[in-house]
Amino acid sequence: MAPREHGGDRGKDRDDRDSEFLDKLVHINRVAKVVKGGKRFGFAALVVVGDQKGRVGFGHGKAREVPEAVRKATESAKRGLVRVPLREGRTLHHDVDGRWGAGKVVLRSAPPGTGIIAGGPMRAVFESLGMQDVVAKSKGSSNPYNMVRATFDALKKQASPRAVAARRGKKVSDILSRRRDQDATAE
Structure with a gap:
């Protein structure tokens, strides 16, 4: 089977694209859900992402753990980038x-x-x-x-x-x- 020409460094391109963005964690909120037997804690994160060249976006993510909430918020922010003329x-x-x-x-x-x-x-x-x-x-x-x-x-x-x-x-x-x-x- 012949080696593939273009599929080898797909992950590398994604990392390069992600590294161009600066992300800032603005706020983390701990929320509690009361259930039989105690409380279940979750976290909501607000993140701002920008390329420092005129594009910026914000996202909100919720999860049971802080890193997962931050990751979801960052992905959401990258989907909603807007360009601002400076x-x-x-x-x-x-x-x-x-x-x-x-x-x-x-x-x-x-x-x-x-x-x-x-x-x-x-x-x-x-x-x-x-x-x-x-x-x-x-x-x-x-x-x-x-x-x-x-x-x-x-x-x-x-x-x-x-x-x-x-x-x-x-x-x-x-x-x-x-x-x-x-x-x-x-x-």
């Missing part, structure tokens, strides 16, 4: 609000050198995304699930000048020159 690869194009349930967040673009000014779950999202400068504030629920979902709601509203120009049928320079004019009049 200005100069480091910050947002414009300020934006996000909301999910009682979780409300405000994200603002920041000048170079500011760093990530954000708390807990939002910081994990920005670090996985590869964002370097951002100012964020959570104004609602401190529940990590709602904060992460509200952050994703805000990031999905983010639009690059290229996308806005394409939608309006204009040139990118027209969009950016109008923005500069508004900034000059605001000062």
Whole structure:
């Protein structure tokens, strides 16, 4: 029987693809189910995964053991990656609000050198995304699930000048020159 040409390193490709992602465990919740004879404990994990180049996703996994819950959450996060346009690869194009349930967040673009000014779950999202400068504030629920979902709601509203120009049928320079004019009049 002849050796197969292409099947030999399938596992290696999968490991290379997985290694490009940075995953951050945001929250673990221990849940108890009361049964005859005691309690059965389970674990729920919230994980954020990103490639630090503009793609990020989050996932939720539940299992009887923590490592299994984290693995399920990581797989779920990789299935739901979203691409976020970043200005100069480091910050947002414009300020934006996000909301999910009682979780409300405000994200603002920041000048170079500011760093990530954000708390807990939002910081994990920005670090996985590869964002370097951002100012964020959570104004609602401190529940990590709602904060992460509200952050994703805000990031999905983010639009690059290229996308806005394409939608309006204009040139990118027209969009950016109008923005500069508004900034000059605001000062």
